[in-house]
Amino acid sequence: MSSEKMHKQDAIDLSHHLSVRGRSYERSPLKALIARYDDRPGLIKLFSGAPHEDYFPITSVDVHALPYDNFSATPASLSNSVSWFKRFFGLAPAQPKPITFTINHDPAPGDNGLNLTKALQYNPVRGLDYVAATINDFAARAFQPAYADFKTLLHTGNTDGWSRVLQILAEPGDTIIGEEWIYASALTAGAPANLKFISIEMDDEGLLPEKLRERLAGWDESVKGKRPHLMYTVPVGQNPSGRTMGLKRKQEVYDVCAEFDIIILEDDPYYFLQAGLYKPKDVRARTATSGANQTDEEWLASLAPSFLRVDTQGRVIRIDTVSKFLAPGLRLGWFTTSPLFAERLERVGEVATQAPNGLGTAVVGGLLREWTxxxxxxxxxxxxxxxxxxxxxxxxxxxxxxxxxxxxxTEKTDGRDVCVAYAKQNGMREKGVRRPLFEFIPPTSGLFIWLKVAFPPYLRHRYHNSKESLEMLFWTSLADNGVVFSPGNFFSYVGKGAEDVPDFNAEGHYRISFSHVSPADARKTAQILDATLREFFAA
Known part of the structure; x- marks a missing residue:
């Protein structure tokens, strides 16, 4: 055991947070039997209903994959090279140097259990051992939990992860703490249990700890019911707003959660997509490449840390997924959390999704083995x-x-730049009083730009008979003109007991994903946005 781990404490007992349902999950007796005897050699195993592996129709899988260094590690190297630029945007044929490996049917010495006999069979909820162990080592290296006995557990993606967490922690009708804007599917997942959400105000670094403390300290259970004990957050590249919490902010939020005994669900699919501050083209052109000579450890240390870094008590349940950096169709992710919560989440998995997709997990395992x-x-x-x-x-x-x-x-963005957009007139600035069309803050992480459009009062008067909000009317105009964003109301809790519903006739918010946009489509999108704003705002 490392000296660092010896100085860390184990997670505290937080079992009082478990829901009635979360406490009631029992270990499947069949799964327990399999775990006890399945790997014992020489045993005649007649206890399982598993099909015979000789009847699996897939006899081997050849995987051709890109090498780990197929892409430059620095954005400047990509954007400054014409060949990289063309290759990146699909304008020239790529010249990859593929690595290949085969997942064979039969087990063989040194295959790390990555064979089809194992991968295509029923497996424990924890998944294939080699992948589970590799992910555990990686989580320790990348996230550095601040308590000693953390556990990792594979799941089938962060939607599955959030769903399981709700099953072990939330009672029907509970209130969940969310950010000012909340990922739409997280809201939807709470609907069957009639869960309510409260939204805590954010600045550009995410949720404001003083607003969280104020809300919790003033909670009146005689009016609002039980005080919330679970918080949902996307702290890096926040979905939809693109905001990112640094270490100091996370510590401040964590301290409030410890004070009021809150469990933190850290949904972090964009953690490794931390891009840094946006610099305009002219600045990038004269700025030296940063990070080109960083070691892996220096790069990991440069990332905004996980909540796990400050979690000394085991009150953080972190969910990660390979969807954004490998492929979503692999359906693989993992929890990093305390032994208590890991065990309960495993029990849920035994009677729900069971193990992650075996073939996809074996492919990921092969990549991790070949890449190291x-x-x-x-x-x-x-x-x-x-x-x-x-x-x-x-x-x-x-x-x-x-x-x-x-x-x-400064009071809203921690000193970061807010970009305010005005119309251009024949390539020049319009003369006289100018009306801002929209504003945004270039994201430092993730895949989204969050646009805010302020609607002047005369538009509210013009459309006062409309059943749709101005936000949706403008969204429809954009769609009619050829571009579709995600409207802000998707990310706001408007259900029973909603307290923080924005005025969608005063401001419209729009989530723009840039993950698939080509240079031509980016220009066309901006032009459609310009034309639609001019048309919609015309007096």
């Missing part, structure tokens, strides 16, 4: 660089199409 952990981290750096270029390209298109002014609003 260092190679995997290098792959993450390359993917992060790719999406940084896409982020930059889309924001560049907004700069090219609109007259964008950057201003610092």
């Amino acid at each position: 952990q260092d190679g995997f981290i290098r792959w993450l750096r390359g993917v992060r660089a790719l999406y940084t270029v896409r982020r930059d390209y889309f924001v560049d298109a907004l700069y090219d199409t609109f007259d964008v002014e950057r201003s610092v609003v």
